[in-house]
Amino acid sequence: MKRRTLMASGIAATALAFGLSSTAAFAETVTLRMSTWLPPKHHHTATTLPTWIAAVEEASGGTLKIKIDPAPIAKPPGQYEVVRDGAADMSYHVVAYTPGPFEILRGSELPFLSPNAEIGSQAAYDWYDRNIGFDKEFKDVKIITMFVHGPGAVHSKEPIKTLEDMAGVKLRVGGGGVRMAKALGATPVALPAPKAYEAIQKGVADGAMFPFESIAGFRLGELVNYHLEIPGGLYTTPFAVMMNPAKFDSLSDEHKKVLTDLGGVNGAKILGKGWDDGDAEGRAKAIEQNGVFHTLEGAELDKWKERIAFMNADWIAKADAAGLDGAALLEDFKTTVAKYSE
Numbered sequence: 001m002k003r004r005t006l007m008a009s010g011i012a013a014t015a016l017a018f019g020l021s022s023t024a025a026f027a028e029t030v031t032l033r034m035s036t037w038l039p040p041k042h043h044h045t046a047t048t049l050p051t052w053i054a055a056v057e058e059a060s061g062g063t064l065k066i067k068i069d070p071a072p073i074a075k076p077p078g079q080y081e082v083v084r085d086g087a088a089d090m091s092y093h094v095v096a097y098t099p100g101p102f103e104i105l106r107g108s109e110l111p112f113l114s115p116n117a118e119i120g121s122q123a124a125y126d127w128y129d130r131n132i133g134f135d136k137e138f139k140d141v142k143i144i145t146m147f148v149h150g151p152g153a154v155h156s157k158e159p160i161k162t163l164e165d166m167a168g169v170k171l172r173v174g175g176g177g178v179r180m181a182k183a184l185g186a187t188p189v190a191l192p193a194p195k196a197y198e199a200i201q202k203g204v205a206d207g208a209m210f211p212f213e214s215i216a217g218f219r220l221g222e223l224v225n226y227h228l229e230i231p232g233g234l235y236t237t238p239f240a241v242m243m244n245p246a247k248f249d250s251l252s253d254e255h256k257k258v259l260t261d262l263g264g265v266n267g268a269k270i271l272g273k274g275w276d277d278g279d280a281e282g283r284a285k286a287i288e289q290n291g292v293f294h295t296l297e298g299a300e301l302d303k304w305k306e307r308i309a310f311m312n313a314d315w316i317a318k319a320d321a322a323g324l325d326g327a328a329l330l331e332d333f334k335t336t337v338a339k340y341s342e
Helices: 002-017 043-059 076-084 105-109 117-131 178-183 193-201 213-217 245-250 253-261 264-288 298-307 310-321 326-341
Strands: 030-034 064-068 090-094 142-148 153-156 170-173 187-190 207-210 226-229 238-243 292-295
Touching: 030 090, 043 064, 043 213, 043 253, 043 264, 064 253, 076 090, 076 238, 105 117, 105 142, 105 238, 105 310, 105 326, 117 142, 117 264, 117 326, 142 264, 170 178, 170 193, 178 187, 178 310, 193 207, 207 213, 213 264, 238 245, 253 264, 310 326
Parallel strands: 030 064, 170 187, 170 207, 226 292
Antiparallel strands: 090 238, 142 238, 153 207, 153 226
């Protein structure tokens, strides 16, 4: 309840901070339907996304509403098609769940880049929008904003402190983590995030690569007790907040402006902050459940960096093949992260 109270009290201030008026006159009330796939009690659907939605409603004078579906109408990898085909007006899509079309944006998920979700989200949107443009890889949808989750860590039943400890460990990973897990000596178990609890519970996996929010959001703290933290994260995951283009075009100019003003970097900041709050909750839950923490650092961290350096090289090659300067783009991403870290 405390988080919800804080959320409500900050909505008007959020809108005003972006120069939006909550008393603007709008012609008609419009309700947009947002598809979802995360559990209702997960922070994203319970507080993070509602915080952003409430800011949109406040900025529109209550005339632009976004209603989150009560239950999924498609699995996580199908969210892009749901919006493209108009089955829902909006959704949020994990780009790694659809290998192939979004390979340049996936540069934002490379290892050791993102210190937290608020910084990483703003940097990822700014970097991609400025260098590439969302119309290049997202031709069939309208991108409102994007965000990334917090630094990816390793949560396991048994302690992991070194590469040697990773040998043979069955780790739940997302779509982009299979090759990484193999390179680090683990056995990847590729599953959408909501399947992680069951996989660990049944012994299909011994742990998972996740940000800390998963300890509370997916109740993983009930199953794993060891937490390996990696500076900048082993990875992060970009989510595209998207809208059906025809539905966006049907909105009034005033409503389009609200979504534009509270989208982009501004929306990335709000949603990224929510994921950092989720990480804080997950960490607190791990402490409450007597979790054991270890941070990868020094020579051991260098060994892990060397083992998965091929991921940067592979992404650079893909960017080069697309007619871009991959090495320069990666350096620009690092510079952009530094800008939002100030």
